[in-house]
Amino acid sequence: MSLPKLHVAVLMGGWSSERPVSLTSGEGVAKALESRGHTVTRIDMGRDVALRLAEAKPDVVFNALHGTPGEDGTVQGMMDLMGLAYTHSGLATSVIAIDKELTKQALVPHGIPMPGGRVVPTHELFERDPLPRPYVLKPVNEGSSVGVAIVTDDGNYGSPISRDSVGPWQEFDELLAEPFIRGKELTCAVLAGPDGPRALLVTELKPKSGFYDFDAKYTDGMTDHICPAEIPDEVTEACKDIALRAHRLLGCRGTSRSDFRWDDEQYVEGQGADGLFLLEVNTQPGMTPLSLVPEQARKLGMSYEDLVEAIVADALAGKSGATAIATTGGGKG
Structure with missing residues (x-):
């Protein structure tokens, strides 16, 4: 992939509980873009974010924010009004995917297995x-x-x-x-490309104590990543299929990551992936050194820099992320 030299504003930080993760993601993205010759304006988001973006006049915005208001449609709506190209999912998709109950209402009728409650x-x-x-x-x-x-x-x-x-x-x-679903913690990334989105790999996450909470995710050495996951092929394929269908049904752009629990005690060889449940779809996955999407891409031979540029290229392609659910139907596509 070859991108023209761009001016990219990297939005990071903000005031959500995930601020530290966002700052690390944003700095990694900024350095990757600079290493490829792009001009980068780093913006630690405050209440003056619209003014700072207007002053920067970037070709595209890399949205490295996590949590609200950077991942829930608020910032997306602002950038839509400003006419800015930006990475990751659009307003409608972000509003739905950040809300776990709305996500269920959107996906379960299309045959996506999710927990009750x-x-x-x-x-x-x-x-x-x-x-x-x-x-x-x-x-x-x-x-x-x-x-x-x-x-x-x-x-x-x-x-x-x-x-x-x-x-x-x-x-x-x-x-x-x-x-509570006993068993294995699995995750699968989806990445957009010129030929459409594709599922990458499935990773099993094995925390060394407790469960895969915030500390386990972002503290080096607290969780083992088994990538690709050592699970039956039919479970791997089911994860990839569900992740890709969810990405399309929700209208995700750029990249997404679907998190699963799989009760392996329900597995019977040759009879599918019983006990597999999608927990949530993350529309702005982390881009830190411990993050899962860069790890899966790297296992497939894609460098961190290539991954960042692929996400930017998708944003510049101008594909709408606002057609979530209504036009996609229940097929696998």
Whole structure:
């Protein structure tokens, strides 16, 4: 791939709980672009972000923000109004994909397997369990496993959960409760290209303690990445198929990463991928040294710099990311 020399504004930082990750992603992207001869303006997003983008007048914006408001459609809408080309998904897709319940409503009717459960007001947790234990509680619209709690029979939260025990119920007015799915943590990246999006590889994530939470994701040495995952071929293909279908159904652009749980005790050879559930679709995956999309691309012979340029090239192609769901149907495409 050969891109003309561009002026790229890299949006990073912001004020979400994922700010440190975004700063690392953004700096990596900026250095990669500079190494290829592009001019880069780094923007640590503040409330004056529109003014700073207007002053910079970039050819394209690389959106390296994580969490709100950089990943939930807010910044995307602003850039749409400003007429700026930008990487990753558009407004409609971002609004849906950041919200785990909206994502289910969009994908499950098209045959994508996702866990059941429901959104519960936090105060109800102090009266009764919303689901039989074990179950998972997570914020509806946070990423990077921020605010996730696994509630078990022998957990220290109490039964019902105590108001005084540390957990996401102290920070959020409502939480998504889902059945806990035992087994393996898997993830699959999708990357856009001139011939359309393609699924990359499947990685198994094996935290050395606890579960794959924020610290396990972003602390070197706390999680083993098995890439490609040592799982049956039919499960690998099911992950790649679901990730690609979800990417298309939601109208994702650039790159996305789909996270799964697979209950391998349900597996019967030759009978598909029973026990496999999509948990969420991340429309702006991390680009840090420990991030999964660059790792999968590298395993396929694509350098970090090539990956960054591929994402920029897709943004410049001007493909709309606002046609999510309604026009895609339920086929595999």
